[in-house]
Amino acid sequence: ARIRHYKWEIKYEYRSPDCYKKLVITINGRTPGPTIFAQQNDTVIVEVKNNLLTENTAIHWHGIRQIGTPWFDGTEGVTQCPVLPGDTFVYKFVVDRPGTYLYHAHYGMQREAGLYGSIRVALPDGKSEPFAYDYDRSIILNDWYHKSTYEQAAGLSSIDFQWVGDPQSLLIHGKGRLNCSTAKSPLKADVCNNTNPECSLYSMTVVPGKTYRLRISSLTALSALSFQIEGHNMTVVEADGHYVEPFVVKNLFIYSGETYSVLVKTDQDPSRNYWATTNVVSRNSTTPPGLAIFNYYPNHPRRSPPTFPPSGPLWNDVDSRFNQSLDIKARKGHIHSPPATSDRVIVLLNTQNMVNGTRRWSVNDVSFNLPHTPYLIALKENLLHTFSQTPPPEGYDFANYNISVEQDSNGTTSDAIYRLQFNSTVDIILQNANSMVTNVSETHPWHLHGHDFWVLGYGRGKFDRINDPKKYNLVDPIMKNTVPVHPYGWTALRFKADNPGVWAFHCHIESHFFMGMRVTFEEGIERVGKLPSSIMGCGETKHFRKP
Numbered sequence: 001a002r003i004r005h006y007k008w009e010i011k012y013e014y015r016s017p018d019c020y021k022k023l024v025i026t027i028n029g030r031t032p033g034p035t036i037f038a039q040q041n042d043t044v045i046v047e048v049k050n051n052l053l054t055e056n057t058a059i060h061w062h063g064i065r066q067i068g069t070p071w072f073d074g075t076e077g078v079t080q081c082p083v084l085p086g087d088t089f090v091y092k093f094v095v096d097r098p099g100t101y102l103y104h105a106h107y108g109m110q111r112e113a114g115l116y117g118s119i120r121v122a123l124p125d126g127k128s129e130p131f132a133y134d135y136d137r138s139i140i141l142n143d144w145y146h147k148s149t150y151e152q153a154a155g156l157s158s159i160d161f162q163w164v165g166d167p168q169s170l171l172i173h174g175k176g177r178l179n180c181s182t183a184k185s186p187l188k189a190d191v192c193n194n195t196n197p198e199c200s201l202y203s204m205t206v207v208p209g210k211t212y213r214l215r216i217s218s219l220t221a222l223s224a225l226s227f228q229i230e231g232h233n234m235t236v237v238e239a240d241g242h243y244v245e246p247f248v249v250k251n252l253f254i255y256s257g258e259t260y261s262v263l264v265k266t267d268q269d270p271s272r273n274y275w276a277t278t279n280v281v282s283r284n285s286t287t288p289p290g291l292a293i294f295n296y297y298p299n300h301p302r303r304s305p306p307t308f309p310p311s312g313p314l315w316n317d318v319d320s321r322f323n324q325s326l327d328i329k330a331r332k333g334h335i336h337s338p339p340a341t342s343d344r345v346i347v348l349l350n351t352q353n354m355v356n357g358t359r360r361w362s363v364n365d366v367s368f369n370l371p372h373t374p375y376l377i378a379l380k381e382n383l384l385h386t387f388s389q390t391p392p393p394e395g396y397d398f399a400n401y402n403i404s405v406e407q408d409s410n411g412t413t414s415d416a417i418y419r420l421q422f423n424s425t426v427d428i429i430l431q432n433a434n435s436m437v438t439n440v441s442e443t444h445p446w447h448l449h450g451h452d453f454w455v456l457g458y459g460r461g462k463f464d465r466i467n468d469p470k471k472y473n474l475v476d477p478i479m480k481n482t483v484p485v486h487p488y489g490w491t492a493l494r495f496k497a498d499n500p501g502v503w504a505f506h507c508h509i510e511s512h513f514f515m516g517m518r519v520t521f522e523e524g525i526e527r528v529g530k531l532p533s534s535i536m537g538c539g540e541t542k543h544f545r546k547p
């Protein structure tokens with residue numbers, strides 16, 4: 001195994017990813033940031049210099065379990081103090097599984113300012129994947145707002161609630177193209193300029209007659225997406241770093257925080273280019289589709305395909321999305337069987353609540369607040385007075401709560417965490433419900449830090465604690481780190497609490513996360529090694545920081 005050393009400088013710069021000029025966060029001048037390439041069991045070292053001038057940061061390695069290094073998970077407030085402007089923080093961790101992963105800011109709503117990228121972990125030399133391909137490419141999908149994260153965060157947390165609204169565009173690999181002249185209020189050329197070469201569409205050049213592995217990931221702030229390549233089917237072979245029993249799709253549904261590998265054959269008419277597009281699903285969105293060019297060599301990479309871009313599925317076609325979720329199974333010969341039973345079942349009802357006049361997202365009517373002292377340090381150093389010791393609820397009022405219509409919306413906040421028995425098996429039931437808006441139930445992609453979980457099942461309506469577990473897939477469930485809970489539905493997960501540390505579990509929608517849609521798990525804190533002093537310095541940990 002080797003050491004992969006990266007030096008990053010992060011800062012704000014003016015950029016026009018969709019032709020609209022705004023401040024974005026770059027890594028070494030780029031957004032998306034540089035891809036981290038490594039092989040299984042390599043050690044990755046990233047030296048992050050925070051040159052944001054007036055803003056803290058922290059970077060999370062999404063999908064990397066951080067076994068033995070829970071302090072380098074990069075979750076501000078949970079595993080570390082924020083990195084101050086001017087400071088350099090060194091992350092050092094082992095990538096122990098091959099696959100496709102991500103990294104992104106984990107501080108406030110900073111991720112959507114552009115601080116994100118992908119991690120590609122290859123098999124060790126001499127080992128090969130259970131599928132064949134000629135070329136390997138990555139594409140990150142995103143949505144894009146023109147307001148700053150500060151305007152959004154302030155609007156979301158004020159009594160005079162200001163929802164962030166629909167994103168202005170969808171980006172494919174950091175590029176999009178807003179039509180400056182049809183935008184709502186006419187935009188001046190110094191702000192929006194369609195001839196700026198910076199916002200030419202992303203073009204992926206392919207050679208005819210080959211098989212491509214496309215690693216497609218989503219880090220949208222809000223949107224659930226459908227991704228498609230005109231005239232080409234995609235065979236899904238990997239999800240969140242696990243091999244999938246291959247299945248074919250025309251539209252790949254992908255939720256924020258998920259990664260997939262698909263195989264695409266370049267077997268169409270080679271005399272032209274094709275569209276690759278993204279569409280918002282699950283919301284009746286005003287955001288125009290994202291466009292990119294699937295460029296058959298030797299056609300010019302910027303030549304527009306002669307056709308209209310394909311439109312995606314209907315935004316409210318929930319069945320198709322449910323069905324794709326159900327189609328994702330572990331690949332034969334690569335099945336990791338889950339434990340047959342669990343030791344504890346925690347039901348997390350996804351609710352929207354009013355708390356002290358502000359609108360919040362919650363689980364079981366409790367919206368999450370971060371304490372001043374990061375949990376990992378508080379628990380390890382026995383500073384238990386720094387957060388509430390009243391355990392959060394394990395469920396909701398099953399008998400009386402009607403998930404199909406709006407309910408009494410009053411909720412509370414808490415910074416309490418779930419403490420799990422080390423090595424126990426835990427089931428999580430994510431239960432969706434109607435939001436505070438009539439006839440609306442959203443899609444929430446939930447992401448677990450520090451673990452992969454088995455996806456035991458998806459269902460519609462209210463989870464039945466007697467009968468639904470009988471239908472769990474214990475034969476070939478996929479393991480993932482991010483999973484959607486569909487509108488008015490439920491999703492059941494199982495994981496082993498075998499990674500000593502403190503781990504976030506949250507909705508990956510940036511505004512939902514910011515509005516409190518998150519919980520925290522602790523397990524095996526007594527097994528956590530000596531904490532590095534570089535993670536200290538905030539809350540009650542000031543005096544632990546060595547000069």
Ligand code: C2O
Nearest residue numbers: 060062257447504
């Ligand atoms: Cu990719 Cu805690 O998130």
Ligand code: CU
Nearest residue numbers: 444507509512
């Ligand atoms: Cu959500």
